Amino acid sequence: MRIDLERPAGINLIHAVSPGEIRVGDRIMQRSFIIGVNDIIPDWPVSSTRDIDEESLSPILALAPEILLLGTGRALVFPGRDIHAAVLARHVGLEVMDTSAACRTYNILAAEGRSVVAALIVD
Numbered sequence: 001m002r003i004d005l006e007r008p009a010g011i012n013l014i015h016a017v018s019p020g021e022i023r024v025g026d027r028i029m030q031r032s033f034i035i036g037v038n039d040i041i042p043d044w045p046v047s048s049t050r051d052i053d054e055e056s057l058s059p060i061l062a063l064a065p066e067i068l069l070l071g072t073g074r075a076l077v078f079p080g081r082d083i084h085a086a087v088l089a090r091h092v093g094l095e096v097m098d099t100s101a102a103c104r105t106y107n108i109l110a111a112e113g114r115s116v117v118a119a120l121i122v123d
Helices: 054-061 081-089 099-111
Strands: 014-018 021-024 027-029 033-036 067-071 093-097 116-120
Touching: 014 099, 054 081, 067 099, 081 093, 093 099, 099 116
Parallel strands: 067 093, 067 116
Antiparallel strands: 014 021, 021 027, 033 116
16 A cells, blocks of 8 residues: 655655555565654564564664654554553653554654654564
């Protein structure tokens, strides 16, 4: 599914989502990754919410987002309370949704100039 918006220059936006891959600009991402308006961290070592821990959160939180969107793959699966607590302790808002919804929401917030990071599980 294509999810293009009018594209503000100079920020990362997601152009298409399909099973097993997400297109960011000219890049095809086939593994879980982290995207911010100015950063892409490929090969995030998470394949399900069970894999998320303090260590896997550290590259996300290092980007100092205002909002973290967690895309949990094709299905919505909430991480444990410890993950919510770790993110909230850093004064970061956390929204959990399936990956397609997280991609659409990321594009809207990024285009609005918000400090947003999406951690996307690709499955």
